[in-house]
Structure formats: C-alpha cells, structure tokens
Amino acid sequence: MKLQQRNNITVHGDGPATMLFAHGFGCDQTMWRNLTPSFGARYRLILFDLVGSGKSDLSAYDYRKYSTLHGYADDVLEIADQFAVGPLIFVGHSVSAIIGMLAAIKEPHRFAANLMVGPSPSYINDGDYIGGFSRGDIEGLLQALESNYLGWSSNMAPAIMGAPHKPELGVELTNSFCRTNPDIAKHFARVTFTADHRKDLPLVTTPSLIVQCSEDSIAPRPVGEFMHKAIRHSSLRVVENVGHCPHLSSPGSTFDAMRGFLTELDL
Amino acid sequence: MGGGVTPDGESLFENAACGLVLTNPDGTIVRVNATFCSWTGFTAVELVGRRVQELLTMGGRIFHQTHWAPLMEMQGSVAEVKLDVVHRSGAIVPILFNAVRRRHGAQVFDELAVMVVNDRHKYEAELLATRSQLEAANERLHGADRRKTEFLATLAHELRNPLAPIRTGLEIMKQVELPTEGGRARAMMERQVAHMVRLIDDLMDVARIESGKIELTLARIELRQLIDSALEASRPVIEAAGHTFRLILPEGSGALFLEADLTRLSQVLSNVLNNAAKYTPRGGRVELEVEPLRDAVAIRVRDTGAGIEPQRQASIFEMFGQVAGTLNKAQGGLGIGLALARTLTKMHGGRIEAQSPGLGAGSTFTIHLPTVAAARRDASPSWQEGERPVRPLNVLIVEDNQDNAETMCMLMELGGHAVRIAHSGRAGLERAASWRPDLILLDIGLPDLEGYEVARSLRADPHTAGCTLVALTGWGAAEDKRLSEEAGFDAHFTKPLAPAELFAFMHDTFGGPTG
Numbered sequence A: 001m002k003l004q005q006r007n008n009i010t011v012h013g014d015g016p017a018t019m020l021f022a023h024g025f026g027c028d029q030t031m032w033r034n035l036t037p038s039f040g041a042r043y044r045l046i047l048f049d050l051v052g053s054g055k056s057d058l059s060a061y062d063y064r065k066y067s068t069l070h071g072y073a074d075d076v077l078e079i080a081d082q083f084a085v086g087p088l089i090f091v092g093h094s095v096s097a098i099i100g101m102l103a104a105i106k107e108p109h110r111f112a113a114n115l116m117v118g119p120s121p122s123y124i125n126d127g128d129y130i131g132g133f134s135r136g137d138i139e140g141l142l143q144a145l146e147s148n149y150l151g152w153s154s155n156m157a158p159a160i161m162g163a164p165h166k167p168e169l170g171v172e173l174t175n176s177f178c179r180t181n182p183d184i185a186k187h188f189a190r191v192t193f194t195a196d197h198r199k200d201l202p203l204v205t206t207p208s209l210i211v212q213c214s215e216d217s218i219a220p221r222p223v224g225e226f227m228h229k230a231i232r233h234s235s236l237r238v239v240e241n242v243g244h245c246p247h248l249s250s251p252g253s254t255f256d257a258m259r260g261f262l263t264e265l266d267l
Numbered sequence B: 001m002g003g004g005v006t007p008d009g010e011s012l013f014e015n016a017a018c019g020l021v022l023t024n025p026d027g028t029i030v031r032v033n034a035t036f037c038s039w040t041g042f043t044a045v046e047l048v049g050r051r052v053q054e055l056l057t058m059g060g061r062i063f064h065q066t067h068w069a070p071l072m073e074m075q076g077s078v079a080e081v082k083l084d085v086v087h088r089s090g091a092i093v094p095i096l097f098n099a100v101r102r103r104h105g106a107q108v109f110d111e112l113a114v115m116v117v118n119d120r121h122k123y124e125a126e127l128l129a130t131r132s133q134l135e136a137a138n139e140r141l142h143g144a145d146r147r148k149t150e151f152l153a154t155l156a157h158e159l160r161n162p163l164a165p166i167r168t169g170l171e172i173m174k175q176v177e178l179p180t181e182g183g184r185a186r187a188m189m190e191r192q193v194a195h196m197v198r199l200i201d202d203l204m205d206v207a208r209i210e211s212g213k214i215e216l217t218l219a220r221i222e223l224r225q226l227i228d229s230a231l232e233a234s235r236p237v238i239e240a241a242g243h244t245f246r247l248i249l250p251e252g253s254g255a256l257f258l259e260a261d262l263t264r265l266s267q268v269l270s271n272v273l274n275n276a277a278k279y280t281p282r283g284g285r286v287e288l289e290v291e292p293l294r295d296a297v298a299i300r301v302r303d304t305g306a307g308i309e310p311q312r313q314a315s316i317f318e319m320f321g322q323v324a325g326t327l328n329k330a331q332g333g334l335g336i337g338l339a340l341a342r343t344l345t346k347m348h349g350g351r352i353e354a355q356s357p358g359l360g361a362g363s364t365f366t367i368h369l370p371t372v373a374a375a376r377r378d379a380s381p382s383w384q385e386g387e388r389p390v391r392p393l394n395v396l397i398v399e400d401n402q403d404n405a406e407t408m409c410m411l412m413e414l415g416g417h418a419v420r421i422a423h424s425g426r427a428g429l430e431r432a433a434s435w436r437p438d439l440i441l442l443d444i445g446l447p448d449l450e451g452y453e454v455a456r457s458l459r460a461d462p463h464t465a466g467c468t469l470v471a472l473t474g475w476g477a478a479e480d481k482r483l484s485e486e487a488g489f490d491a492h493f494t495k496p497l498a499p500a501e502l503f504a505f506m507h508d509t510f511g512g513p514t515g
Helices: A036-040 A069-083 A095-106 A135-152 A167-174 A182-194 A198-203 A221-230 A251-264 B009-014 B034-040 B058-075 B118-174 B180-210 B223-240 B262-278 B337-347 B402-414 B425-435 B451-460 B478-487 B499-510
Strands: A010-013 A018-022 A044-048 A088-093 A111-117 A208-215 A234-242 B019-023 B029-032 B077-086 B092-104 B107-116 B219-222 B244-248 B257-260 B285-293 B296-303 B351-355 B364-370 B394-398 B418-422 B439-443 B468-473 B491-494
Touching: A010 A036, A018 A069, A018 A095, A036 A044, A036 A251, A044 A069, A069 A095, A088 A095, A095 A111, A095 A198, A111 A251, A135 A182, A135 B058, A135 B077, A135 B118, A198 A221, A208 A221, A208 A251, A221 A234, A234 A251, B019 B034, B034 B092, B034 B107, B058 B077, B058 B092, B092 B118, B118 B180, B118 B402, B118 B499, B180 B337, B219 B223, B223 B244, B223 B257, B223 B262, B223 B285, B257 B262, B257 B364, B262 B285, B262 B296, B262 B337, B262 B364, B337 B351, B337 B364, B394 B402, B394 B425, B402 B418, B418 B425, B425 B439, B425 B451, B439 B451, B439 B499, B451 B468, B451 B478, B468 B478, B468 B499, B478 B491, B491 B499
Parallel strands: A018 A044, A018 A088, A088 A111, A111 A208, A208 A234, B244 B285, B394 B418, B394 B439, B439 B468, B468 B491
Antiparallel strands: A010 A044, B019 B029, B019 B107, B077 B092, B092 B107, B219 B257, B285 B296, B296 B364, B351 B364
C-alpha cells in the first residue's frame, strides 16, 4: 500500500528545510491550519494523519504494531525518508511530540530539530512524578469515548452541528476530523495515556523545543519542566494559553516561540 | 389576548427545560441558569468564575481537551457530546451537551445547552453490555464451529485409514478365483466401499472448504468435457435405477467454454445427477439440458421424482439440510453433497438453485456458470483404463499399519513383484540400504520418523538415491503434495489407494514386462 494513502500525506509550501507536522490524540492534521500559513513561505511542509485517525487508511491499523508509540515512530521515519528534503524539523503535538522524540532517538542524524507542543512523557502519577492522572481517570476517558464515538463513528451520519457564521467549514462538518473507528480510538487512547517514556528523555540528542501552555490540564507545567530538565539541548518556552491546543487557540505566540528557536539553530 | 401572562425573557432563561450556560472560550462560566444549578447542586454564585470542564470527571476533562476544545476552535460548535458531570454531592450526572461559539459585540462566548440523560445513559449502557455479550457469544460459537470442522476433518481422515486395506483386499480377491456367491459378495463389498469412500471424501471436502483449505485448479475447459466427465460417473447410477436419460444440447453449445476446475465441477454436476436418480422412483425420467445465456450457461437437471416442498427449496443447500427433511428417508444421506455443490459452484462464480412444483411433482436443479471466450484448450491427460502390466520389481513397503502393509504386499506379489515390508522409518532405511529396492512405497505418518524425513535420508544415501519413491498418505491437500515433492518423492497417492492409479504410475515409470 502506498505510504501517501496510508497516512493521508499532504505536502505544502516550499523551502530548503522540511517541517513534518504530527497531530495529537483525538484529531487529525487539520488542527495545524492556524499555524501552517505562517511557515509555508519559508519551509516545505508535510502534514499527515496517524494511522487510525482522520483520513488515514483504517485497514492499515495493526493492533499489535500500534500497541506502543514505537509503531508510529517507525511510520514517521518512513514518511521522512520518502517525503523530506533538506534538514528535517519535526513538529509534534501532545502524544506525537513523544512519537517524534522516539523516532529521533532511533535515527538522530535525520532530525535537525524537534518542536514539541504540549508534550508529556507519562500521564499517570507515579510517586514523586505528577503526570496529572490516575489509571482510573484513563478508564473514565475510555467511557467518554465509548459514549461519544457511538454517534461519531465514521460509518454513521455526521451529527456535528453546523457553524452558520463560518460557511467555509462546510466540508469539514460532513467529514469531521474527530471521526474514526471507535475501537481504534479506544485502543489509541489506552496506548497514548498509559505510555511511559520518561526513561527515553536522556537519550535525546536532537535540539528540542518544549512549547508549554501557561495552563494545560493534559500537560501541566511541572511536566514541561520535568522534560526540560531531562532532555539535553532543550529549550522551554511558556505560551500564554488556557488549554492543550495552543496552535489552535494561540497560533501567534506559538509561531513566535517556534520561529525564535529555529532562528537560534539557523534553520 | 387571554388572561394569562407570557413569561419574560429572564424567567424563560432561568427556568428553561434545559440547562443553559454561557462561558468564555477558555470555559470560564459567565452566566448559568437555575435549571443547570438544580441539576448540578451548585448555586450560580459558586459556578460563575469556575471553568465548565472542572465540573467533569477526569476522563471527561481529557475528552474535553482532546475533542471538544479543538472542535470549538475549528468549527465553532459541538453537538450531542455526552459527558459525566460531578454533582456537588459527588454523584455522577450524565449530561448531553450542545454548544455554539458566538460573537457578542467585541466579545466571543460559548453558549451551552444541556440535558440530563439518565435513562438514555442506562439504555446505552445496556446496549453496550449486550453488544459485548454478543461479541463474546459470537467468539465462542466461532471457536465451537472451528473445532467441529477440525473434528470432521480428523474423523474423515481416520475413517479413510481402515478403508485402505479393505479396498486393497477386495482388489486381491478379484484376482483370485472365488465361488459365485463369494464373487457376488465381493462385488457388493467393492460397491459399498466405493460409496463409503465417496461419502468420506465429501465429508473431508466440506471440512476443508469450511476452513478455507480448498483451492481450485482452474483451466479453460469445454462445457462438453464437464458433461462427459459428470455423466461418466452418474450414468451407471441412473441406469441402475432403471430411469431413462435424455441429454438436450442445443446447437452452439459445443462452443461454450468455462474457466473451471474440471474435477470439482463434475463433482457438482454428478452430485445433482445422482440425487435425481436417487430421489426418483424406479423407471422415472432424468434430463440434462444446457441453455446458453449471455456470458453464462444454465445447466438444468430435471427429474420426475419426489420433488421438494416449497418452504424447503432454499434450505436443502444448507449443510445437513437433507437430514430433517421429508425427502425419501430410506435413501438417507447426510445432506453434505448439496452444501458442497453450492459452495463449489460459488467458488466458480456461479450459483445453484432448486425448483419444484411440490412434493411428488419432480424437481429441477439449475447450475448457472459464467462462460469465457474460446481459446487454446489446456490439454487434459488421457487416462487409459485397464491392464497396465509392469516388469517384475523389488518393492519395499514401509507402513506401520499391519493390515495395510499385508494387503499391499499381497497386491504387489500378485503382480509378480518381490516384496519386503518394514514397519518403521528406521527399519525401512536399513532394509532399503541392504536390499536396494526399485520401488519404495512409503507411508508418511510413521511412528518414529516422518515419511518426509525418511525420503530425504534415502535421497541422501548414494545406495538408495536412485530408487523410485512413492508417498502414501491420508492427507491429499496441495500443501501435502508440495511437501512430499520437496522431500524427494516421485509420486504422491492419497489413501485409500486406487490400485489402478498406482499400476499406471508403475507402468509409466518402469515400462511393461518386456520393456
């Protein structure tokens, strides 16, 4: 099967270096759209959907392969091999920040920089480490998914209400970026929120930026600080934003943080 | 206007039939109505200034951050999101949310309308529980079905084993002078054993089809080849029942070609013809008619027999569909043949149907098959029946089943060959090395070594490398044949052995008595 279809890869912009954008849990590549216009003039941009999300090929969802984040990291390396030109800047949101980190640990020579938006190496509290959640909370998330994916599963008619003042979004309403197979969504949720990659942080050699939101219940500030301490060559920038998606709700300051970091690296 | 007073906007908002909440885009509650307060147990003063996501369970908060918030950013609305709200008392209240983001002057607000869905929540939980129960039950059924199929395959295989020596024994008796009664009994036994072998073969085929293990060997064949092949098997059955038979071949049917597995398709047609003979009272009429259609052909088999009740015309193709039916019980049958016929027809891209005006009114079975353009015909091997004499050979039989070995031995000796027997793989290897036989008949399922291993050792030893090696086994799948070929066998025969086939092979390999 072609990689392009498997991951619904789209290429935009142009430039001597490539930015590879990976979305987080629950959405698809559409969520980068407030940020990509600012980068498109300077870089080649590759966007894709994780297998099991968005418009990826759901039949390629191999429950064994994707039972750890390494399965996704291998996909990232394949996409980079086939689509990247020049130095590679990986941009990952949430779980994908960790996926990019794992890929960079596997093949450090491929990555010039890793921009991590709202990353967390482990969501579950463990002794002194405060990830923010207990295992029971994750079960609660699976329940919420079960209730809502009943109506949102990709084989049911779209139920998401229109936004009359934004008619340009019409296409998305019938083809929502939150739709996927409910079983896959639950599996992905479990894999995402029970993964623990704290031990991998010291292995990172790629220059890394941690974009930390000032207030984020999924990746709270102590988690960002923990990562900053554990990853050599890392920078921590706090963006004024409430919530877990600064690239959607505060795209300007997110862009500034990223651009500043890349300028320092001459990228 | 009547005497009543229309409630003002304020009262409508406060006591609406749904909970209403106004928040900033970050979720901070700006205003909330009395209905929402009563459902959650908090006062408006307590709620204003808090974030709406703080009212959710932890799992709900993650969902809010990973789904709700991005949806609000990107399409300005969410609908029918169900999340659990934690009541002031700690109780869980399942609530359905609708939300729209709207600009009011310079400010943007999220307007939420919510409903408590206790009953729906319970109903949904019940549906989900039922679904997982069904999935589990389905899984169990699947397992049971798989085990049943495996059992059938094993049973068929085990039934074949004892038939091998019986069949060989009957072959031997044929070549020995027997008194008249003995000869008649022998002939009867031969017919019955042949019948039993057919039943077991059907059983095995069904088991293999069910487990997806059967593969068609497709070739371009003439329709006429199929009809001849099926009639060759069925004509004796039709004639034995005293029926008259008529073949109706319209002009042009000679130019009809099929992409088909000849053996399998003639098995289908022959099964239908045999059924017609079997379920028609003695002296009836059986017809086979070919009707060419556009890119297809319909083959009809008509009889004047027992007929089929209307309500059973579909179910007779189900596995064991004949067992419970009213079809001539005396004729028996497991009801495997038609199920097999339907599956094999389907595998050829065709379909099979049964029509009957009713009980006692005869039946018509129609097999529809796609046709293909005429092209180069694949040469089919022509088997000459009859005597195939072979020059005297040294034959080593390696077989652990004593009866089977003995009868094979007798059969070979009757053909004028010198025979030795070994009952294990190791004994076979020793005997082969010392005696240097021309032909080794080797069982695959030996107690000590696998037949494949014995074959490889024989091929590796320069003293025995030149022997002709024949595999005898109960397993006849393509995979088994490939394995035996790889191990160095020259031929592979499935038990119970049809002696004529082995003789033909020996004749072709070693030549006649003078050659």
